Amino acid sequence: MTAGKVDSLINSIGEKTTSGARMSRIVMSGMLGMAVRFDFLSHNPVRDTPRPTPKKSAVRALTPDELNELRDRVQNYCRHQTIDENGVVRPKLGPRPGADLEDILMLLITTGARIGELLALKWDQVDLDSPIPTATFSATLVVPRAAGERLFRQNFRKGDAPPLTVVLPTFAVTALRRRRAMPTFLNPENALLVTGTSNWVSPANVRRLWRAARGDDFDWVTPHTLRKTVATLVKETCGVEAAQVQLGHANTRVTEAHYIQRVTLAPDMSDALNKFAPKT
Numbered sequence: 525m526t527a528g529k530v531d532s533l534i535n536s537i538g539e540k541t542t543s544g545a546r547m548s549r550i551v552m553s554g555m556l557g558m559a560v561r562f563d564f565l566s567h568n569p570v571r572d573t574p575r576p577t578p579k580k581s582a583v584r585a586l587t588p589d590e591l592n593e594l595r596d597r598v599q600n601y602c603r604h605q606t607i608d609e610n611g612v613v614r615p616k617l618g619p620r621p622g623a624d625l626e627d628i629l630m631l632l633i634t635t636g637a638r639i640g641e642l643l644a645l646k647w648d649q650v651d652l653d654s655p656i657p658t659a660t661f662s663a664t665l666v667v668p669r670a671a672g673e674r675l676f677r678q679n680f681r682k683g684d685a686p687p688l689t690v691v692l693p694t695f696a697v698t699a700l701r702r703r704r705a706m707p708t709f710l711n712p713e714n715a716l717l718v719t720g721t722s723n724w725v726s727p728a729n730v731r732r733l734w735r736a737a738r739g740d741d742f743d744w745v746t747p748h749t750l751r752k753t754v755a756t757l758v759k760e761t762c763g764v765e766a767a768q769v770q771l772g773h774a775n776t777r778v779t780e781a782h783y784i785q786r787v788t789l790a791p792d793m794s795d796a797l798n799k800f801a802p803k804t
Contacts, residue, residue, distance in 0.1 A: 525556065525565065527572035538576045545576040585756040585785040586749060594738060594745060595629065601737035602626045624717055624725065625733050627703060631659075632747055634696040636754030636770050639727050639747040640664040644677050645716040650692075650700060657697045661772070662687035665724055675724050677713070681772070688772035755783035 530552060538545035553570040560568050586594065602625050631642055644663040651658050663679050681688065692700070703716075710722045717725045730747065738745055751771065759767040759779075768779040 525559075525569055527569040530556075530569050531573040534573060534576060542576050542578040549573065549576065583752055583756075583783060583785045584744065584749070585753040586745065590742075590745075591633065591753065594742060597739055597742070598625050598629050598737045601733075625730070625737060627699060628717070628730060628747075629750070630696060630699050632750040633754065634693050635659060635661075635690050636751050636758075637661055637690075638664065638682065638751065639730060640666075641681055643717055643725050643727060643730070646714045647704070647716055648714060650716060652692075652697050652701055652704070657692040658689050659692055660687055660689040665727060667727060675726055677724060685772055685774070690770060752783045752785065755779060756785045759784050 530549075533552075534545050534549050537548050549570060553568060556565060556568045556570055559565045628639075628642065631637070632639070635642070641661045641664045644665045645659065645661065649660045649662065661681060663677050664681055666676055666678050668675060700716075708718065711718045712722060713724070715724060719725055734747060735743075755767045755771055758770050764776050764780055764784065767784060768776045771779060771783060773779050
């Protein structure tokens with residue numbers, strides 16, 4: 525067992541998944557470390573291999589057409605419908621999934637919030653009746669790390685960031701007023717989104733429904749993609765500082781590096797560049 529063989533194996537796994545390569549290196553380091561302790565090897569060859577580093581992919585936001593297609597797919601999924609090869613909408617067989625995914629998509633695209641902070645919203649944090657309707661994000665849901673533990677709400681945002689208040693567009697206010705007027709389940713926490721068993725809606729369950737609704741050709745679209753879509757639109761409309769504030773980042777560096785799709789079409793500067801033309 526040599527460092528070259530270990531490195532080759534880790535690289536082959538890394539071609540499919542960086543996280544799998546990192547985990548494989550950790551496992552092999554433990555295995556071969558035990559071999560060293562029992563004198564089967566003189567040293568641990570894993571220590572001579574570099575740690576796998578994730579490949580940074582370009583930020584990709586949804587276009588308006590892609591967003592409309594995603595919205596249609598989520599709507600058909602929640603309403604238990606399908607579109608046949610002739611473009612006709614038909615009902616599906618079997619149990620109907622919940623309709624919360626439609627409202628979750630709407631809130632993600634109108635606030636740019638993280639999924640955990642969105643699912644932690646309470647009704648008293650949403651002001652729909654003021655002249656300027658707002659939603660205030662001040663908490664997040666924490667996924668349990670061990671089996672048997674329950675999902676719980678921590679009263680601060682990611683990184684202990686201060687509360688963030690965003691203004692809601694008109695169509696979001698209309699949808700939330702409709703939701704507020706609907707009969708609800710027992711809701712002891714006054715949660716904006718609640719399960720039929722009176723618990724917080726789990727981010728893992730939302731992602732599972734999301735994968736089922738979006739389709740395989742949209743496998744790159746996650747709830748976090750909508751946060752990037754919001755940041756890109758706000759930056760194009762009002763500038764990067766406005767995008768930073770909308771997402772609640774401490775500075776523009778994180779917003780620009782990880783949330784705004786890079787512009788790849790340069791403006792038409794041909795008239796200015798004609799000044800460099802050779803003299804006749």
